Amino acid sequence: MSYAARLRATKETVRDQIESADHRLDESQTLILDEKYHAGIYIAGLAAEMYLKTACFLVRGAAETDEIELLLRSVRQGTNPPVPHGFKHNLLFWYEELVYSRMQAGLSSVPTALKNVVADLCADWFNEMRYRPGSASEQEALRALENVEYIAKQHPSLRS
Amino acid sequence: MPVWERSQVQGGPEEASLRDELIAELRNQKETGEPVIIIEKTHRAMTRLYVVWTKWNNIDQRVRSGIIRDAFTEVRGATAADNVTIAMGLAPEEADRLNIKWRVSS
Numbered sequence: 001m002s003y004a005a006r007l008r009a010t011k012e013t014v015r016d017q018i019e020s021a022d023h024r025l026d027e028s029q030t031l032i033l034d035e036k037y038h039a040g041i042y043i044a045g046l047a048a049e050m051y052l053k054t055a056c057f058l059v060r061g062a063a064e065t066d067e068i069e070l071l072l073r074s075v076r077q078g079t080n081p082p083v084p085h086g087f088k089h090n091l092l093f094w095y096e097e098l099v100y101s102r103m104q105a106g107l108s109s110v111p112t113a114l115k116n117v118v119a120d121l122c123a124d125w126f127n128e129m130r131y132r133p134g135s136a137s138e139q140e141a142l143r144a145l146e147n148v149e150y151i152a153k154q155h156p157s158l159r160s
Numbered sequence: 161m162p163v164w165e166r167s168q169v170q171g172g173p174e175e176a177s178l179r180d181e182l183i184a185e186l187r188n189q190k191e192t193g194e195p196v197i198i199i200e201k202t203h204r205a206m207t208r209l210y211v212v213w214t215k216w217n218n219i220d221q222r223v224r225s226g227i228i229r230d231a232f233t234e235v236r237g238a239t240a241a242d243n244v245t246i247a248m249g250l251a252p253e254e255a256d257r258l259n260i261k262w263r264v265s266s
Contacts, residue, residue, distance in 0.1 A: 081203050096245050100204040109242060116225040119248045123221045123258070 014054050014071070015064040018155070021050035025152055028145055037141035038134035044148040045091065045125035051151045051158075052094035052118075058159040059101040089127035091118065098158065107160075114154055117147045175227060178215060182231035194252075196262050202245065209247040212255045212262045224249025 024047040032040035057071050058064070075097070076083055087093045095118045099110055124144050185195055195213035202208060211228050225247045233241035255262050 079203075092246065096202060096204060096206060099206065099245050112229065115229075115244070115246065116222045119225045119246050120221040122246065123248060123250070123254070 011067045011069065013064065013068060014057055014062055014066050017050045017054050017068060018064070021047040021054070021152070021155075024050070025148055028148070032138075032141045032145055035138070037136040037138060038129070038132075040141045041125060041136055041144040042130055044144050045121065045127075045129075046089075048121055048125070048148045048151050049089055049091055049094060049127075051148075051155045052091065052098055055155055055158040056094055056098040056101050059098065059105055059107065086127060091125065092122050102158075110158065111154070113150070114158075117150050121147045174215075175219075175223065178219075179227045179231050179234075181215075182211065182227065183234050186231060186235040198260070198262055205243075207240070207244045209244055210255070210260050210262065211247075211249045212252055212260065213249060214251055216249045216251045216254075219249070221249065 024043050028040045028044035028047065031037075031043060057066070057068075062071055072088060075087070084090060084093060102108070102110065121144065124140065124147075182195060182197075185197060189197070195211050195215070198208075198210040198212070200208040200210065209228055209232060211224075216224050228247040228249055229241060229244065232244060232247070250258065250260060252262075
């Protein structure tokens with residue numbers, strides 16, 4: 001069976017995305033250690049996207065076993081005005097949805113450090129960067145990694 | 161486990177001066193010139209702050225964010241500042257490349 005077919009054997013859940021975020025973050029560290037800075041930043045950003053997105057879903061009452069596709073559909077249908085193009089990979093969108101969802105749920109606001117980390121990441125990462133050859137510096141890669149590591153560390157407190 | 165050396169995120173000596181300039185601009189906005197302050201309301205009634213300023217060059221993005229938040233809190237108060245989701249400081253070229261609409265003609 002092909003790799004894609006194996007991956008698609010089960011529906012993707014919230015728990016899968018949290019585990020994937022941990023794996024991507026680990027892979028980002030490996031890439032950066034190997035001086036693949038641009039790829040390291042890209043992969044780290046994907047991890048950040050998944051941490052923010054899953055925290056948002058869990059704050060809204062989703063279970064870890066819930067299917068991501070169904071949750072995305074509900075976001076697509078329940079957001080007014082319509083969600084921005086490419087919202088699935090939009091860091092700012094998921095971060096702001098998380099802030100809003102926490103507010104709606106009566107939970108504490110996110111730490112200021114997270115706000116600054118997200119601003120920093122938004123200045124360094126965009127989903128389409130995968131189409132650019134790119135040549136980031138070690139410093140840029142380490143900064144992005146540090147930011148995503150911070151988000152990963154905060155994930156348990158952001159989701160509840 | 162890999163070991164990486166990282167520099168601390170700190171503001172330079174001009175940090176206080178930039179914050180003061182930003183406070184002055186928020187209190188009394190000039191017709192032209194920099195910094196250009198964009199206060200954007202989101203569909204969730206939250207606030208995004210973008211400050212386009214040549215003086216940001218060589219200052220870490222997280223420090224820029226801190227300066228903007230401090231200045232905004234000083235002028236608009238803590239409640240308004242709590243509503244700010246993102247505060248980004250961008251040099252003009254960065255703002256253009258990130259598609260931030262900040263020029264009068266844009």
